[in-house]
Amino acid sequence: MNKTACIVLAAGDGKRMNSAKPKVLMEVLFKPMIGWVLDSAEKLSPEEICVVVGNGETKIQNYLNTRGRQYSIARQTVRLGTGHAVMQAEQTLKNSENVLILCGDAPFMDDETMRCALKMHLEGNCGVTVIAASPDNPFGYGRIVRDEKGDLLKIVEQKDATVAEQHIREINSGAYWFNSKALLEALPKLSDSNASKEYYLTDAIALIKEAGHRAAVCTATHKAVVLGANTRNDLYSLNYFARMAVIGDLLQKGVEFPCTDGIIIGTDVEIGQDTVILPNTIIRGKCKIGCGCEIGPNSLIENTEIGDFVVLNNVQAYQSKVESGATIGPFSQLRPNSHIGKGVKIGDFVEVKNSNIGDRTSAAHLTYIGDSDVGEGVNFGCGCVTANYDGIQKFRTKIGDNAFIGCNTNLIAPVEVGENAATGAGSTITKNVPPNSLVLERADAKVVQNWEKNKLRKRK
Numbered sequence: 001m002n003k004t005a006c007i008v009l010a011a012g013d014g015k016r017m018n019s020a021k022p023k024v025l026m027e028v029l030f031k032p033m034i035g036w037v038l039d040s041a042e043k044l045s046p047e048e049i050c051v052v053v054g055n056g057e058t059k060i061q062n063y064l065n066t067r068g069r070q071y072s073i074a075r076q077t078v079r080l081g082t083g084h085a086v087m088q089a090e091q092t093l094k095n096s097e098n099v100l101i102l103c104g105d106a107p108f109m110d111d112e113t114m115r116c117a118l119k120m121h122l123e124g125n126c127g128v129t130v131i132a133a134s135p136d137n138p139f140g141y142g143r144i145v146r147d148e149k150g151d152l153l154k155i156v157e158q159k160d161a162t163v164a165e166q167h168i169r170e171i172n173s174g175a176y177w178f179n180s181k182a183l184l185e186a187l188p189k190l191s192d193s194n195a196s197k198e199y200y201l202t203d204a205i206a207l208i209k210e211a212g213h214r215a216a217v218c219t220a221t222h223k224a225v226v227l228g229a230n231t232r233n234d235l236y237s238l239n240y241f242a243r244m245a246v247i248g249d250l251l252q253k254g255v256e257f258p259c260t261d262g263i264i265i266g267t268d269v270e271i272g273q274d275t276v277i278l279p280n281t282i283i284r285g286k287c288k289i290g291c292g293c294e295i296g297p298n299s300l301i302e303n304t305e306i307g308d309f310v311v312l313n314n315v316q317a318y319q320s321k322v323e324s325g326a327t328i329g330p331f332s333q334l335r336p337n338s339h340i341g342k343g344v345k346i347g348d349f350v351e352v353k354n355s356n357i358g359d360r361t362s363a364a365h366l367t368y369i370g371d372s373d374v375g376e377g378v379n380f381g382c383g384c385v386t387a388n389y390d391g392i393q394k395f396r397t398k399i400g401d402n403a404f405i406g407c408n409t410n411l412i413a414p415v416e417v418g419e420n421a422a423t424g425a426g427s428t429i430t431k432n433v434p435p436n437s438l439v440l441e442r443a444d445a446k447v448v449q450n451w452e453k454n455k456l457r458k459r460k
């Protein structure tokens with residue numbers, strides 16, 4: 001018997017979103033809503049987490065597979081309401097003493113609130129403990145109806161509420177702790193005689209009370225934890241709220257934002273003191289940015305680690321690492337697996353992919369460096385290309401320290417350029433270049449005398 005289990009409701013059709021995607025996979029700050037919910041639930045370490053799936057089941061299962069842990073799955077083949085959804089997780093209820101029910105479309109419910117509610121639930125020996133709050137706009141949520149003593153009487157849904165009930169500001173977050181046995185006994189008694197013709201989980205509360213159990217309300221300290229998304233407007237509001245919360249937190253930590261226009265930063269991003277983030281910059285995935293950097297404008301940084309005093313101006317960077325003092329941009333791209341050394345200069349229209357660039361190397365303009373290991377202090381002239389692909393296979397290019405790659409050099413991989421070697425401008429290098437040498441691979445100039453005069457004569 002598990003002491004605690006968690007059931008996440010994620011089978012809903014999400015019709016109000018008007019999307020081909022299951023609602024719980026819709027993203028807030030680039031993370032699916034159900035990802036937020038599971039992240040918080042996992043911090044609580046329940047012995048089992050069961051996800052109820054239905055609409056878009058395969059897509060949800062694929063997402064769960066990326067999270068690298070085991071979930072039990074319950075299937076709800078027809079969507080008959082939240083109470084019916086919980087019934088599908090009967091096995092989880094049978095195996096646990098207390099169960100936390102969470103909605104996959106309410107991303108901000110945090111572990112601190114869940115823990116607080118569990119304490120109240122256990123200390124009060126309750127059949128159910130509902131997590132509630134009073135958000136600024138209660139429209140659309142189930143209202144908490146209390147009796148004259150202030151005890152929880154029932155939850156009434158928006159569609160079923162009387163005018164007086166609609167004025168209640170206190171709402172149901174959709175997250176509750178239930179005594180599993182009490183819930184198991186109540187579920188078969190639910191009816192669908194309501195405005196939505198659904199089996200409401202919220203109706204289990206009155207039934208649990210009738211069976212002689214206590215019902216408590218845990219009021220969340222932060223009212224935003226209850227917010228959920230049923231419509232695109234709701235999703236937009238959640239994104240706005242989360243975005244400003246992340247920026248607010250970074251401001252506290254000494255990050256500078258001259259303005260916040262177009263700036264979206266995910267929750268797994270760390271940024272050091274005195275770093276300035278300029279407009280239209282998106283930083284997402286797991287990123288760590290050092291102190292005193294200037295990031296943006298117009299940049300997209302994903303799963304990338306950046307040292308101190310780095311400048312990224314109009315840069316796209318994915319799954320890469322940039323060491324301190326590097327300057328990149330404008331209009332440059334770091335594709336996955338690029339490691340940029342200290343003090344490197346990467347200029348305009350330069351693309352780096354799956355390459356190591358040694359300290360103080362410079363590629364100032366119009367260059368492609370792919371599948372390459374470049375030493376320290378190398379200089380790339382304008383328009384250099386590592387030709388890494390022969391149409392079938394990819395090959396690496398190796399360039400030694402302090403080599404000088406002349407303008408418009410093509411390096412046909414696999415190829416090596418030795419330390420302190422130079423390639424002549426316009427060369428297409430097909431053979432390894434020994435250290436300290438100059439290599440030229442281009443035809444000698446051929447001059448045809450009177451070329452234009454002959455052309456003119458023929459035309460006449």
Ligand code: UD1
Nearest residue numbers: 009011012079080081082085104105141142172174200228
């Ligand atoms: C629900 C609550 C409401 C609460 C609100 C909080 C009920 C009856 N109402 O309303 O009191 O204020 O959440 O956000 O519970 N789902 C299924 N199967 C179904 C129906 C829903 O798995 O048959 C899932 C959905 O995917 C969603 C969650 O349950 O993740 C909540 O369902 P939703 O239809 O969004 O309920 P609300 O109307 O928001």
Ligand code: CA
Nearest residue numbers: 105228229230
């Ligand atoms: Ca909802």
